[in-house]
Structure formats: C-alpha cells, structure tokens
Amino acid sequence: MRLTISAVLFALILVLPGAAQAHRISVYAYVEDGQIKGEGYMPGGGKVSNQQVQVLDAGGKVLAEVKTSPEGAFSLPLPQAKPPLTLVLNAGAGHRATFELKAADLGVAAPAPKASPAPAAAEPVAQAVAINQDLAPQIKKAVAQAVAPLRAQLAEMALRSNEVSLRDIIGGLGWIVGLLGLAAYFKARKMAGGAPR
C-alpha cells in the first residue's frame, strides 16, 4: 500500500513539471497569396523561435514542415489538400500548440493584399504554360489562388448578409430613382398622348 502511494507520488513529481506549463505556447496562421503565414508565440509577447511547425491534413498526414524564424514567424506554400488543415507547433518538453485552418480561413482570414497580388497569381500560370506538362496541379493551384479572394468574399457576404451596407443603400436609392424615372416617363407619355395635337 505504502509502496503504491510512493509510486503514485513519484509519478506525479515526474508528470507535474510537464503539466505546469508556466509558459504556454500558441500558434496562429492565415492564408495569403497561396502561402500559409503565421507565428509561434507566448502570452505576453514572447516568440517561439527556431521550432518545428507541421501542416497536417484532416487525416493527420504530415503535408509540410517548416521552422519558425528567430521572430517566431513562418511561411510556406499552401499545400493542396482538403480543409481543414491543422498546424502543429512543437517546442519540445511537452510544449505543443495547434491551430486549425478551416475552409473559410483559406481566404477570409487573410488581410487585403498589401502589394500587387497579380505577380504571385500570374507566376504559376506562366510556369504552367512554359513547362507544358503535368499541367493539372499547376492549374489547380492557379485556380485555387484565383478563387481564394472570391471565396473570402462569399464568406464575408454570408457574414454580412444580415447587415445593410452602403452599397445596398445606394442600390436601393438607384431603384427608387429608376422607378420614379419610369413613372415620370409613363406620366409624361400619358400627358403627351392626352395633349391636343
């Protein structure tokens, strides 16, 4: 009995330092221009530098790997796989963080492209034409990239569907002006028709 208790205590002592994560780590990522961009960080502003980040598909298969920079940042090409993708940041000693990139994140989370997005999107297409073989993945990639903003917009629209935007208001005003114009036209015609010639 006493032996069991000491064994349990010993096990606890072994386990506790790992469990008490005084410095938790987090990983965050978004998709922009066909790249997964992200950061490994700690609460309060610390960065998780030089640690491994893996990208897993829905089945847990490792699709890609990258290391965080000294500033905790990382980026890698977006693997072509069905969402969701899971990013796993491994910092050893039981420090592990995950972040899920859902279907919507593949466009929505990305901030508006800062520079010109055209070259990034155009490049694979140009390559595809030049290589002229094994086109399918290239085209798929290019299409995915081209569609990403659209996807983002759709998700955004779904989100905003219950809100009235400025465009809605202007659109509504347009309708009113149009209908008034139509009414004025018919009225004018009627008046012209009724007027003695």
Added chain:
Amino acid sequence: MFGRIVMAVLSLCLLLATPALAHFGMVIPESNLMARPGVINLDFRFWHPMEGQGMNLVKPAEAGVWAKGKKISLLPALKEKKVDGFTTWQTRYRVKSPGDYIFYMTPQPYWEPSEDCFIIHYTKTVVDALEAEEGWDTPVGLPMEIVPLTKPFGIYAGNNFSGVVLYKGKPLAGSEVEVEFYNVGGKLKAPAGAYVTQLVKTDANGVFNWSIPWPGWWGFAALHTADDYKIKHQGKDKDVELGGVIWIYAHPGLSSEKGD
C-alpha cells in the same frame, strides 16, 4: 402647520424615492476571450447596471478599438438598438490576428439635472484574442482612464482586481472608484441601497484594489470633476464629471469537488 407636515412628508418621500443609482458607461463584448479569429459583437450603452435601469446613450463622440498600438474608429459601424425603450449602440468587429483589443468609447456630455453637472464616461473593455495576452496594460490615452494592474481577463470570482487611475495620463490619488455588477435581467436584488454601488478610493499612487465577490461582468468607474473646463447649460457654466470606466469579466471559481 398641516401644510408644513404634508410638505415634510412629501419631500421625505421624494428623498427616499430617489434611488442611489450610479451611472455607468458600458462597453460589453459578447466574450472577453477569443480562441480563434472571427467576428465579435459589442454593446455600447449608458446604464444603471445593478438596478438594470436604462438611459439613452446619444451617439458617442468616439468609439473605437486599440490594437497593437493603433486605433481604429468604429463610429461609422455603430448601429442603434433600442433596449427597454432606451437608445444603445451595437457593432461587430472582425478580429484577424492574436493580440489584445481594447474597445473604448467617448460619449457626448450627458446633462444630469439631479447632480447639476455634465457626465462623460470614457469607457473601455479588453478582449484577448488567441492567448496573446499582450497590450492590456497599455493606456489607450483617454482623458480619464483605469489602466489595469491585474490582467483584466482570465479572472476568477474572488480574485483581486487592481488598477491605476490616470487623469490626463497621470496617476490620480484619492480618486473615488465606483464598482457595480452588471445585473443582467435584474436577477439579483441588493439587500440595501449601500450595496448597489460599492466604492473604493485610490491610494497615493492612484492605485485601487478590489475583490470580486461573484462571477459576471463588473464595472469600475473612476470619477473626477474636470478641473480645467466647464460646459454651459442654459447659459450657466456647469461642472463636468469625468469617468474612467473599465468592464471586466469574472469566471466562476473552479472546484474539483461537487457541492460547493
């Protein structure tokens, strides 16, 4: 004689009937923690939070969010919403990346006849996204502001909450800080008037401490009469009561045992 008694009784009634209501600017997010990027709904109002008595909040002079050292105005995105017949404001904000987001508002001066002064409650609340826990202790730069010394999220009921009161950016000693619970739905009844609005004063360094008795949203309003300007009401100069308000959420305490 009879008339005087009637008058005395009447005025006593009036005096007793005037409830000890404290005004609070309120900025309440749907949650003060976000595990993922996404959209957060926010509620702006001017209220008596413990008594659940509403007031009209005229469209604020400013409403915004501070994040990563930058301010973004949310004023154009504010939408009016009537609650119990009173004007409140709502907005939604898309949080894209980890960090602390401080949502704040500057209301227009509110004329309070019973206190013969104007009231401006600079109000804020902190939302942490994706456990970044960075930025919450930064002053937004409001003329009257509580800067938390206790991390203002991840708080349990029973924890101490500490903050420093800044007036024009400098610690304000001896400032009164009113404390009220946001009594959603009016479920709780204060046993007496004294319990409605609790009060603590700042020490010589402008610091106050408060133990949060039970879970929910708690508001802290540091008050100070503006010492360098007045606002005219019907041609007369009137005092302006400045409030620096912060709202924090306390989670119920955890226990591994059942029944406590």
